[in-house]
Amino acid sequence: MNIIRFERINSTQDYAKEHISSFTEPTIIIAKEQTEGKGRYGRRFLSPEGGLYLSFVIELDFPSLNIVAPLGIAESLSRIGIETKILWPNDIIYKGKKIGGVIIERIDKKIIIGIGINCNNRIDDFDEYLRENITTIYEIKKEKIDIEELGISIVEQILYLMKDYEFLKDLYERRMEGIGKKVKIIKDDGEEIKGIIKGINENGELILRNNDNKSIVVISAKKLILPD
Template identity: 25%
Template sequence: MTHSAPEFIVYPQLESSNLEMKRLASKQQLAEYSLVITPNQTAGHGQAGNSWESEKDKNLTFSILLRPGFLAPHLQFCISKVVSLAIIDTLKTLGIESSIKWPNDIYIEDSKVAGILIENSIFGHRLEYSIVGIGLNVNQEQFVSDAPNPISLIQHTKLNHRLDDVLESLVDQLEHRYHQLETDRTALIDTEYMNALYRKDGTHLFRDEHGEFEASIDTVNEMGLLTLVDTVGTKREYAFKEVGFVL
């Protein structure tokens, strides 16, 4: 049985690479690792509809198609873990230390350098496909949106980075991490995800619907729920958007 090769599809401009990948995937049987990329994404967004600012020709804005049929739908957060770790790995090859702000924002120190939007299609009892959208700030030197704390690689390193080189490295790292998932190395993935979490050590200020409180990170479960332990020892479990850091 032969498998079609991944497609590399470039558009001069798109509103959203995820939307375009979704449109293409609904019309044809795209191979795993097919990629939609544009140098000018005009209406990108992240989790819960948050907008994503990207200056033309300065950053990486793309979507890649995965077909994790081996993964039960209730374990879909594993995709988020491996994508986050792949970006961490990529930045490490550039000499940049970064962390994962739960659930999957990528931070350099206290500023956001990359965002991830994963949209899954479930068919019956399996994941039919996952569209992984990634926005990585690379060579943008000024940000004008109301995003609170963006940073780019050039701002951090004072060096210009070749977009093609960063993309190639990122796809390679993603394939490596995804292979770990395919071969059931979930314990390693879980450990490295927890070790890479932003503010994983110590007590920090958080905010939920009841107000601000101090707590430390305890764990993130297989469905992506975050458990915090407050200063009186009470464990609090949260889904995405139910709690946030006070930065």
Template identity: 25%
Template sequence: MTDEAETTGDEESAEGEPTADEATDGEPTADEATDDGYEYDADGIRAGLDADFAVEYHETLGSSNDRAKTLAAEGAPETVVVADEQTAPRGREGREWSSPAGGVWVSLLVWPDAEPAATPLYTLATAVAITEACREAGVRARIKWPNDVLVGTDGDRGGAKLCGVLTESGQTDGSGTDESSRDDDTAQSGDRWLVIGIGLNANVDPAALPAEADATSLRAERGADVDRRRLLQTVLDRFDELRGDPDAVLPAWREYADTLDRRVRVETPGGTVVGEAVDVRFPGSLVVRTDDGDEVVVTAGDCEHLRPIGN
């Protein structure tokens, strides 16, 4: 399958990528046509989208995050990069991820107004938006700190993984050369960008995903495919609302959190923290009350849900 791109908006594509005029129509999945006649492609996604994002659609792409970072280096406007299939996706800390056709594989380029210290709020806002969109689709999704979206209670994570979020940040002078790029939630001042990658298992068979991922999909949970176009529009519009109201992010995250009031183990750069997750604080830090009664504020780490003591 060749890489065919469609764009809406005024941005120019990077050298070697097809421009909006050169792009072919792209053949979305046949079952993606909705009652209003729109397809899961650039024009279809933009139609009815309230948030002011350009949209770039690819049938096949190596990594939507890499493409979005190329756009950031060029100083492109805020853009949603959508791929029906990714051939070289990755998760946090370089972990492998699988992105077969039928998922919602998206990277969102944004130019944040907030200070770098507030960057984690964007990631948490994304997790909230995804969770609400999945619930509108009939799947009771919840959030494991900081941004995994889960379903159910089984598995090593305390549920089957439905979606992951990878946020990368950096700054650029608009000349096509990045000054920095990192996969944590820090950035330098200046022309600072964020690329928020979303890997949502929508209309895919969980058997097509790595066994170690302990993953599920909307198709598996609903027993039917979901309208990816409307699902993505819901995510983007809700994210846009939340980033415009930062004070609403943490309360919304708490509402859907599966981690709070649970016993957890968090592997952090400074060591292992074990105890009860009691709160999340600005800009997204997890507060863990240890068995000694101390409260430890965790800013980054891998969180595992544990069984209560005595169970």
């Protein structure tokens, strides 16, 4: 597996997209800091030094990447003693606070999995308006970790989980935040839906039960809001 390292870059995800045709083998792009980190829908992802900022490029036809990618992160964090939950569709949370996230993009036959984890950062490294809703590995463990080692572990775990396809849905739901709770979904077009989370289907799409006791399948959404 090829690894490309940067001290500082605008965005590992942008770099991966710009050089997509040059990757002839699975490739990890990792940076110590991003100046223009990207989240879903082009949102800014604050990326100060001390975090894991990684994009993994692979030529692959796998139907459930939106299940296996966040699950790979959660399982890898569990190995270092941090038990997290997956907040559908792409956030990794610890005791209600965001510790990381994932973005998946497809270009031709290649997949780019973008991963961001708050690792050795202190809360003060982040803008004040974010501090109440986020946490970091350092804040939890009170010790620093090898960031690249974690990144490689996550990629290896994602690849490993692809071999256990039939168990992915159950594994995901065990780590899923909000099952059995009434939530509000803000869809891509701004429409709001309320319902109780039942789980996900085999494609990683969210299943809600509405007030009429009917199942609703949500393919994608901008935001999932849990009850207070």
